[in-house]
Amino acid sequence: xxxETWLEAFVHELEAAGVGPEDRAGAVVETxxxxxxxxxxxxxxxxxxxxxxxxxxxxxxxxxxxxxxPPGGGDAVVVSGVSKSYRxxxxxxxxxxxxxxxxxxxxxxxxxxxxxxxxxxxxxxxRPDAGSIDVHGTVGYVPxxxxxxxxxxxxxxxxLFGTATGLDRDEARREGNRLARELGWDAGSAxxxxxxxxGTAQKLSVIAAMLGRPDTLLLDEPYEGMxxxxxxxxxxxxxxxxxxxxxxxxxxxxxxxxxxxxxxxxIEGLTVR
Amino acid sequence: xxxxxxxxxxxRGVLDPCLLALLSSAExxxxxxxxxxxxxxxxxxxxxxxxxxxxxLEKQGLLVADWRxxxxxxxxKYYQLTPAGQSALCEHxxxxxxxxxxxxxxxxxxxxx
Numbered sequence: 001x002x003x004e005t006w007l008e009a010f011v012h013e014l015e016a017a018g019v020g021p022e023d024r025a026g027a028v029v030e031t032x033x034x035x036x037x038x039x040x041x042x043x044x045x046x047x048x049x050x051x052x053x054x055x056x057x058x059x060x061x062x063x064x065x066x067x068x069x070p071p072g073g074g075d076a077v078v079v080s081g082v083s084k085s086y087r088x089x090x091x092x093x094x095x096x097x098x099x100x101x102x103x104x105x106x107x108x109x110x111x112x113x114x115x116x117x118x119x120x121x122x123x124x125x126x127r128p129d130a131g132s133i134d135v136h137g138t139v140g141y142v143p144x145x146x147x148x149x150x151x152x153x154x155x156x157x158x159x160l161f162g163t164a165t166g167l168d169r170d171e172a173r174r175e176g177n178r179l180a181r182e183l184g185w186d187a188g189s190a191x192x193x194x195x196x197x198x199g200t201a202q203k204l205s206v207i208a209a210m211l212g213r214p215d216t217l218l219l220d221e222p223y224e225g226m227x228x229x230x231x232x233x234x235x236x237x238x239x240x241x242x243x244x245x246x247x248x249x250x251x252x253x254x255x256x257x258x259x260x261x262x263x264x265x266x267i268e269g270l271t272v273r
Numbered sequence: 274x275x276x277x278x279x280x281x282x283x284x285r286g287v288l289d290p291c292l293l294a295l296l297s298s299a300e301x302x303x304x305x306x307x308x309x310x311x312x313x314x315x316x317x318x319x320x321x322x323x324x325x326x327x328x329x330l331e332k333q334g335l336l337v338a339d340w341r342x343x344x345x346x347x348x349x350k351y352y353q354l355t356p357a358g359q360s361a362l363c364e365h366x367x368x369x370x371x372x373x374x375x376x377x378x379x380x381x382x383x384x385x386x
Contacts, residue, residue: 026340027324030303030350034320037304046321055321059328181342 003035004228006042006049011232011260013053019060021239027056028236074101075136076216076247077122082131084117091117094131097265099216099247101136104238106261107251113267115251116144119218122249137215142205144220150194154180154187154204161208172211179207182240183233198225206234210241217241217248235260276316284318288326290365291315293335293358300339300353303327327352335361 007028014024031052035042046052077099084092092114099105107115120126122133123141148157155173162172180187183203190196193204206222223231238248242262250261295301295309303323310318330336335358339351354362 026350027328029348030324031320033302033349034304034307034324038307038320045319047319052321055325056328059325060332181348 003042006046007032007232009049010042010046010053011235013049014056017053017057019053019057020243022243023056023060025236025239028232075099075134076101076103077136077139077249078132078134079118079122080132080134082118082121082128082133084114084121084126084128092121092128092267095267096131097249099249100262101215101247102242102245103262104242104248104250104260106264107249107267108253108264109267111253115267116220118267119220119249119251123218135216138212139216139218140209140212140214141218142202142209142220142222144224145198145201147205148193148201148208151192153192154190154196157193157204157208158187158211162211165212167211176207176211179210179237182237183207184230199223199227199230202226203230203234206237210237213246215246217246217250219248219250221251221253223252276311276314279316284315285322287369288318288322289330290362290369292326292330292352293354293362293365296336296352296354297359297362300351302349302351306352330358334358 010031011024011028014027019027031042031046035045038045042049075098077097079095079097081094081096082092083090083094095114095118097105097107097118107118109115117126119141121128122135123139124135125141149160152160155176158176159169159172162175163169167175177187180203183206185200185203187204187207190200190204193201196204202222202225206217206219209217209219223234226234238250238260241248291310292306295306301309303320306327307318307320307323310316327336327338331338331352335355336352337355339353340348341351342348
């Protein structure tokens with residue numbers, strides 16, 4: 001079994017054993033660190049993912065039950081019967097989605113199903129033709145591409161987005177760099193945003209949105225272009241986010257995302273005739 | 274120190290107090306602790322035994338942990354002994370002396386008979 005596969009399985013087993021998002025993220029990063037230094041296989045060091053997850057759960061005193069639902073349990077975003085057309089072409093037809101506080105919901109569906117449109121509607125960038133969208137608290141929207149200033153360096157983005165929500169410049173830079181490290185990226189030495197690779201630019205966008213501390217993050221295909229390790233870190237970061245009682249709606253067509261979310265909503269593609 | 278081949282289970286029984294002792298002088302992260310146990314001649318402790326011990330000790334309040342960025346790699350969790358951990362260690366050291374003396378005497382009697 002490849003370490004990659006082992007770690008994936010380990011995450012699922014931890015979740016099934018009732019280990020909460022933050023402990024889960026910690027266990028995975030620690031295990032990963034050990035493996036990269038030890039230079040030997042995951043199976044040899046830790047046994048089967050099932051056994052090791054059970055040992056971790058027992059050590060944490062959490063064996064055998066699923067994680068408690070996050071406190072609050074209120075609604076973060078409620079979309080009811082929303083429709084949207086462009087020039088008589090229907091993009092969304094009576095779509096309903098609910099994101100509860102402290103939930104990470106994955107929005108899935110084929111290309112062209114209207115995932116991006118739905119996120120733009122929730123973000124308030126466009127208005128639905130019919131139906132209602134209730135947003136409780138604040139939202140932070142990360143588009144599939146763009147949203148960054150190509151001439152500014154990463155740290156300048158941290159300052160820009162962080163100070164907008166009351167952090168001072170040093171705090172904003174520190175917090176931005178911390179989040180970047182969680183994603184396995186050294187942002188301090190990074191070049192201007194316009195020269196970042198696709199995956200790294202996505203990391204910067206996600207961090208910028210997180211710095212705004214919105215109640216709900218709206219992420220449009222956030223890890224397109226990120227490598228496998230970064231994707232795992234991205235999820236660990238989202239789980240920590242969820243642990244704080246915050247929410248996220250993530251559009252994705254990657255099947256790996258589905259097992260990691262609180263729930264999954266599929267929007268059907270509308271066939272164009 | 275050269276490592277000796279120990280029966281399975283011996284290390285598991287003494288891992289917690291050994292980790293507390295190693296951390297009494299300075300903080301360390303998991304892989305570092307595995308290295309020190311090996312240097313001490315106790316063999317290679319697999320990660321699968323090491324981390325559950327550390328997590329349990331942390332949960333019991335005998336250790337506190339602090340995440341820090343690794344050198345380009347994933348973050349590292351540094352463990353540090355708490356005052357409660359220090360007194361648990363003292364207790365273990367006393368108990369161990371007592372236990373070792375008794376085991377030695379039982380084993381000695383077994384050889385004599």
